[in-house]
Amino acid sequence: MTTTLQKAPQPAAPGPSLALMRNNVLARVVFIAVIGMGIMSFVRIVSGRDDLTTSGATGGAINSAIPIMLAGLGGLWSERAGVVNIGLEGQMILGTWFAADFAYKGHSAWMLIVGGLVGGMIGGVLHAIATVGFGVDQIISGVALNILAPGIAKYLSGVVFASAQGVKDGGGPTQSPKVQVLSTLDWHSAGDWFDKINAHHWFVISDIAGLLGGLVTSLNWLTIIALLLIPFTWFVLWRTSFGLRLRSVGENPTSAETLGVRVYTMKATAVIISGMLAGLGGAFLVEYTGIYRDGQTGGRGYIGLAAMIFGNWRPGGLLAGSGLFGYTDALQQQTQPATVHALLLLVAIILLLVAAWAAYRKAGKRAVIAAVAGGLVLLWYGTTDEIPAQFATYSPQILTLLVLAVASQRLRPPAADGLPWRRGQGA
Amino acid sequence: MRDRLNRVALGAIAGVIALLFALAVTSAVLSLTHHSPWGTFTKMWDFGTKADNIAGIVNAATTYYLSAIAVAIGFRMNLFNIGVDGQYQIAALLAAAFGGAVALPTGLHQVAIIMVAMLVGSAWAGLVGVLKVTRGVSEVISSIMLNFIATAMIAYLFQRGKLAHLYGENLTTTPIKSSGYVGGISLIPGAHVKVYGLVFLAIAVGVAFQFIISRTRFGFDLRATGRSASAAQASGVNVKRMVITAMLLSGAVAGLVNMPVLLGEAHNYSLNTPAGIGFTGIAIALLGRNNPVGIVFASLLWAFLDTSSNILQLNDIPQSVVLITEGVVVLSAVVAYELVHRYALRRQMLHVGRELGTATAPSLDDEVLA
Numbered sequence: 001m002t003t004t005l006q007k008a009p010q011p012a013a014p015g016p017s018l019a020l021m022r023n024n025v026l027a028r029v030v031f032i033a034v035i036g037m038g039i040m041s042f043v044r045i046v047s048g049r050d051d052l053t054t055s056g057a058t059g060g061a062i063n064s065a066i067p068i069m070l071a072g073l074g075g076l077w078s079e080r081a082g083v084v085n086i087g088l089e090g091q092m093i094l095g096t097w098f099a100a101d102f103a104y105k106g107h108s109a110w111m112l113i114v115g116g117l118v119g120g121m122i123g124g125v126l127h128a129i130a131t132v133g134f135g136v137d138q139i140i141s142g143v144a145l146n147i148l149a150p151g152i153a154k155y156l157s158g159v160v161f162a163s164a165q166g167v168k169d170g171g172g173p174t175q176s177p178k179v180q181v182l183s184t185l186d187w188h189s190a191g192d193w194f195d196k197i198n199a200h201h202w203f204v205i206s207d208i209a210g211l212l213g214g215l216v217t218s219l220n221w222l223t224i225i226a227l228l229l230i231p232f233t234w235f236v237l238w239r240t241s242f243g244l245r246l247r248s249v250g251e252n253p254t255s256a257e258t259l260g261v262r263v264y265t266m267k268a269t270a271v272i273i274s275g276m277l278a279g280l281g282g283a284f285l286v287e288y289t290g291i292y293r294d295g296q297t298g299g300r301g302y303i304g305l306a307a308m309i310f311g312n313w314r315p316g317g318l319l320a321g322s323g324l325f326g327y328t329d330a331l332q333q334q335t336q337p338a339t340v341h342a343l344l345l346l347v348a349i350i351l352l353l354v355a356a357w358a359a360y361r362k363a364g365k366r367a368v369i370a371a372v373a374g375g376l377v378l379l380w381y382g383t384t385d386e387i388p389a390q391f392a393t394y395s396p397q398i399l400t401l402l403v404l405a406v407a408s409q410r411l412r413p414p415a416a417d418g419l420p421w422r423r424g425q426g427a
Numbered sequence: 428m429r430d431r432l433n434r435v436a437l438g439a440i441a442g443v444i445a446l447l448f449a450l451a452v453t454s455a456v457l458s459l460t461h462h463s464p465w466g467t468f469t470k471m472w473d474f475g476t477k478a479d480n481i482a483g484i485v486n487a488a489t490t491y492y493l494s495a496i497a498v499a500i501g502f503r504m505n506l507f508n509i510g511v512d513g514q515y516q517i518a519a520l521l522a523a524a525f526g527g528a529v530a531l532p533t534g535l536h537q538v539a540i541i542m543v544a545m546l547v548g549s550a551w552a553g554l555v556g557v558l559k560v561t562r563g564v565s566e567v568i569s570s571i572m573l574n575f576i577a578t579a580m581i582a583y584l585f586q587r588g589k590l591a592h593l594y595g596e597n598l599t600t601t602p603i604k605s606s607g608y609v610g611g612i613s614l615i616p617g618a619h620v621k622v623y624g625l626v627f628l629a630i631a632v633g634v635a636f637q638f639i640i641s642r643t644r645f646g647f648d649l650r651a652t653g654r655s656a657s658a659a660q661a662s663g664v665n666v667k668r669m670v671i672t673a674m675l676l677s678g679a680v681a682g683l684v685n686m687p688v689l690l691g692e693a694h695n696y697s698l699n700t701p702a703g704i705g706f707t708g709i710a711i712a713l714l715g716r717n718n719p720v721g722i723v724f725a726s727l728l729w730a731f732l733d734t735s736s737n738i739l740q741l742n743d744i745p746q747s748v749v750l751i752t753e754g755v756v757v758l759s760a761v762v763a764y765e766l767v768h769r770y771a772l773r774r775q776m777l778h779v780g781r782e783l784g785t786a787t788a789p790s791l792d793d794e795v796l797a
Contacts, residue, residue, distance in 0.1 A: 086567060130758065136765045139507050139567060140713060144758040147710045151750025158745035159460050173745070302571045309568065390582035397575035404564045 029316075034204075039349055041207045047342035051335045053207040055195055057327075058214025060334050063288055065326025066226045067092070067297075070281030071304025072311070072318045073233055074120075074274040079313060080237060081270030082250035082416040083131055086142030089301030090149030091123030091275040095282025097153040098122075100292030101160060103179035104169070112179060112283050113222060120279015121272060123149060128271040132264055135420045146301075154294065161292075176292035182220040191217035222287055226280070234315040246270055250414035253421045263421065278304070299397075306400040312411050324403075325396040332395050337386035340395060344381040347402070348374050354406065370406065434771050438716055441763035445714075446728070449756035456751055462744050470742060475735030478618035485614065485622050487730035488723075489629045489687050490701070494708025495726055496629075496636055497548075497680035499717040501566075503640060504653035504673050510555055510570025511681040512705025513577030518548040519685035520581050520600070523696035524590045526689070527601030536607035537690060541628075544682035551577065552678025553671065560667040566674075574705070585696070599697040609690040625687035632680060633719040649673060681705070710757045716764055729753065 044052045051057060071088045078085035085091075095116040102115025123145060130141035154173075161171030169177035194213030198206045237243035248256040249266040257263050278301060285300070286292050303325055310324075311317025332340050351374030358367035391398065454464035474480060494511055501508035522544035531539055554573060558564040585591045591598045611621025640646040652659040652669050660666045684704055693700065711729050715722030736749040 126758070130762055134762045134765050135769070136761050140761050141758070143507075143509070143709055144713060144754070144761055147706065148751070148754025148758055151747065151754040154747040155456070155745055155751050158747050162745075173747075299571070299575060302568070306568050306572070309565070388583050390579045393582075394575045394579040397572045398579075401558075401564075401569060401572040401576070404568060405558055405562045408565075409563045 037204050037207050037211070039346065041204045043342055043346045043349065044207065045201075045203065047345055049335075049339045049342040050201055051339050052331070052342055053210040054198055055191060055210050055213030055217060056334060057330055058211045059218035060214075060330030061323065061327040062214060062218050062223065063326075064329040064333070065322045066223060067281040067284045067288075067300050068304045068307055068325050068329075069319060069322035070226055070229070070284060071278045071301045072308040072322055073229055073304075073315070074277035074281070075305045075308040076233065076274075076313060076315065076318055077237075077246075077270050077277065078274035079308070079417050080247050080250045080414055081267045082253060082414055082419065082421065083127075083267055083271050083274075084138040084142065084418040085127060085271065085274050085278075086139055086302075086305070087123060087127045087145035087149075088142075088274070088278045088305055089297060089299065090142075090145040090147075091120045091127070091278035092282040092285075092297045092301045092304075093149040093153050094119035094123045095279025096286050096292050096296050097156060097282075098279070099283035099286040100176035100179055101156070103286070104161075104166075104171075104177055107180060109180045109182045109287065112181070112287055113225075113280065116279045116281075116283020116286070117276045118279070119282065120275040120277065122275070123279065124272040124275020127275065128268040131420070132267045132271065135422055137420065138418055150295075157292075157294065174294035176286075178290055179286065179292075181287050181290045182222055184217070185219045185221075220287075222284055226284065229277070230315045230319050237315075247414070250416055253416055254425065257423070264423065267421075303396055303400065306404065309408070309411060309413075310400070310403055313413055321403075325399065328395045328399055332392045337389055337392050340392040341381070341384065341386045343395070344377055344387070347399075348378040348381060350374075351377060351406075373406075437767045437771060438718075438721065438764065441767045442714070442716070442721070442724070442760055445756050445760035445763045448759045449752050452755045453748060453752045457744070457748060460745075467739065467742075467744055467748070470738050471732075471735035474738035475731050478615050479620045480734055482615040482618040482620035482622050484727065484730040484734050485626065486620075486687070487733060488726040489623055489626045490684055490704055491707055491711050491726035491729055492629045492722060493632060493680060493684045493687075494704045495711035495715060495722045496632055496719065497677050497684065498705075498708045498712040499715070499719075499722065500636065500677040500680060501673055502653075502712055502717045504649045504669065505656075506653075506670060506673055506677075507567045508552065508555065508570055508674065508677045508681075509567055509709065510552060510573050510577075510705070511677070511684070511708050512703065513570075513574035514548045514551045514678045514681035515684035515705055516581060516700070516702065517551055517577045518544040518682035519689060519700055520585060520590065520696045521547045522682070522686070523600045523603065523689055524584075526603040526607050527695065530604060531606065533606045536604075537609055540603070540607055540690065541683065541686055544686055545679040546682070548678040548680070548682025549675045550678070552674045552681060556671040556674030559674075560670050566670075590696075594695075597697055599695040601695070603690070603694045607690060608694065609687075611691055623687040623691040625691055628683065628686065632683065633723070636680075637719045645672075684708070710753065714757050714760050716760075728756075 040053055044050060071092055074088050074091065075085055096119070098119030099112045099116035102118070103109060103112035105111075106115075126148075127141055127145055130136040130144070131138045157171075157176070158173045160166055161176045162173040163171075166172075166177060171177040191213050194209040194216065197209035198213060200206050235243075237247060245256065245261045246266050246269070248259070248261060249263050249270075253263045253267075256266075281300065281304065282297060285296050289296070304322065307321035307325055308318050310321035311319070328340070328343060331343065351370050355367045355370035355374055358364075358370055387395070450468075457464045457467055475484065494515065497511045497514070498508060522540050525543045526536070526540040529536070529539065551573065552570075555566050555570045558569045559566050583589075585598075585600075587593060587598065590600055592601060594602070609624040612624055612626075614622040614626075638646075640650065648659065648664045648669055651662070652664060652666055656666050659669075685700060688701065689696070707729065711722060711725045714728070715725035732749045732753060736746045739746045739748065
């Protein structure tokens with residue numbers, strides 16, 4: 001049966017039209033990127049907050065975005081196969097603990113990556129057993145996993161990191177000893193060059209230099225692997241027969257079954273990969289800080305899930321979503337409240353642009369809502385000087401909620417996402 | 428009737444099996460880390476059954492119970508209110524601030540504070556409902572985000588000069604005057620620790636929940652929506668209104684979570700106000716199968732594990748081992764309930780088929796395939 005699927009023609013037409021479509025995608029990405037940088041540059045100049053687009057901010061954004069992105073990628077794999085994975089947070093926690101444990105015992109930064117994958121995989125297997133094996137409601141299983149995982153991590157910390165040897169190495173019941181991390185790739189000369197351009201504060205050009213400067217100075221092999229996972233996921237899920245089968249299971253498992261797809265195997269595989277990706281996100285957190293701490297994930301699994309929804313269950317959208325959340329997170333960590341305040345101007349401009357677009361498309365109600373919201377945010381920006389620090393800390397979460405409130409009706413999840421499925425139920 | 432009894436029995440057996448499985452896993456973990464499982468359990472049992480600790484367990488369970496009922500109201504209609512944590516904390520802060528700011532006669536004072544807590548919890552939960560029905564935002568994501576935002580809101584409001592003031596060395600809200608207290612009762616013989624007077628409020632909430640769910644049209648609509656929103660809509664239920672109402676009710680009960688502590692013991696909001704009970708409530712609701720009686724056992728079990736594990740650290744056993752017990756019992760309980768549920772469904776289909784004289788296919792096919 002499987003051979004039939006392999007021979008089935010790809011949905012996209014072959015030949016020149018495919019090339020044209022690829023060009024269009026590229027053109028669209030470049031177009032959006034340029035417009036985005038233009039808006040950012042405008043906000044920077046109007047607000048006078050030059051630290052909005054320095055290489056420090058963008059480098060921080062990349063490091064904040066990657067764990068969110070990896071968790072979101074985990075969500076993407078799982079939900080494309082029709083299994084909602086709220087347990088990403090728990091899988092990420094297991095990832096952080098095992099990453100630190102492997103790196104500590106293995107005395108190697110590469111073992112850290114292996115540990116993250118193993119920890120996440122344990123979580124993924126548990127979720128797969130409960131949801132695919134026993135047909136438990138996916139949200140319930142995920143929530144239960146999120147209760148179990150921190151317990152496991154806490155207990156194991158008590159046993160391993162708080163042992164006599166662990167304490168001697170600087171560990172304790174709530175944190176690991178310092179672990180080895182990967183070295184940053186040394187492209188600092190390029191970074192300095194970009195920083196020089198950035199310091200001129202030219203319109204758009206300096207901002208792009210800041211972005212590139214942040215990119216070249218914060219890369220290590222794990223960052224590169226993580227970033228490459230986005231095109232890799234796109235390729236596997238949308239351009240291979242395995243990916244087609246996996247997605248078919250998320251859209252219509254009964255039809256997929258009649259075509260000979262092994263639905264359970266596909267779903268379980270997707271959930272386990274999902275856990276491994278979330279675990280890798282956890283490993284990244286440990287790698288970045290060089291230590292495991294209790295509660296280190298801080299809800300990033302949930303934010304990753306939100307980034308995936310924001311990105312409409314597509315890798316490109318997910319990248320944009322996690323970039324946005326990572327950027328706000330980096331700003332609130334690294335800069336003064338006044339810089340986060342400048343983001344209000346950005347939000348206002350985006351909302352007003354949405355309103356203009358909706359008016360152009362004659363979607364009256366949405367135009368009015370977006371215009372009113374944009375006006376209110378603009379008023380907020382104009383009448384205050386900074387966002388209270390307490391709220392600035394949670395700006396990614398606030399942004400998530402706002403974005404979902406504005407955009408979630410335009411999203412299209414996989415058709416069978418979240419529905420438990422039992423073999424033979426379509427008969 | 429017999430069928431129903433059977434189902435209750437099946438559920439209870441599944442819960443007990445899950446607990447035994449969790450104890451087995453815990454024993455394995457303890458053995459692997461060179462601790463005696465039996466010794467650990469007997470120490471916990473001896474410590475947890477001291478009179479004072481029993482009273483403490485009942486008090487903790489009261490709080491857990493309210494939180495779990497708040498969660499269960501949503502879960503019964505497949506509405507995953509993960510946001511009880513934020514709802515009860517923000518209600519706890521604002522109700523405490525309100526109670527400290529007003530002077531009212533006894534009776535009215537308590538009622539007013541409780542009403543404020545319910546209103547605040549409702550409002551915070553209502554946001555989730557409104558976002559869901561008007562903007563199509565999944566309640567899971569929005570309630571998680573609102574938990575974080577509630578933390579921000581509390582940090583912002585609970586500052587010196589806003590709602591917090593310095594009393595001695597502690598930063599708290601203005602203490603509630605004694606007209607707003609609910610005294611404790613000596614329920615456990617031989618215990619110096621009193622049980623919160625508001626334990627009766629928790630019981631009343633449980634009874635009301637059971638009554639509404641099983642004896643009113645609203646409860647029927649709620650369960651019907653939970654089973655199939657489209658079928659409920661087709662039969663004339665306004666599903667959108669149900670979502671909003673359920674969220675408001677769930678939030679109102681969430682608002683009650685900290686009331687036993689606030690009115691019975693603390694009399695103010697401070698950094699000692701317990702946090703994270705919303706998530707405990709989710710676990711307990713799942714373990715208690717969203718059933719008001721089941722939740723009584725689940726919250727007592729949870730409170731027992733939490734309290735009795737305090738003895739472990741003194742014996743050099745990591746206290747966090749009970750977190751594994753708790754996590755495993757929840758995960759295995761949801762699996763066990765799913766299996767029991769499917770088994771009961773199959774038996775029902777078989778039964779109906781026999782009654783109608785068409786006792787053929789569906790059940791047997793399921794048996795083979797599932």
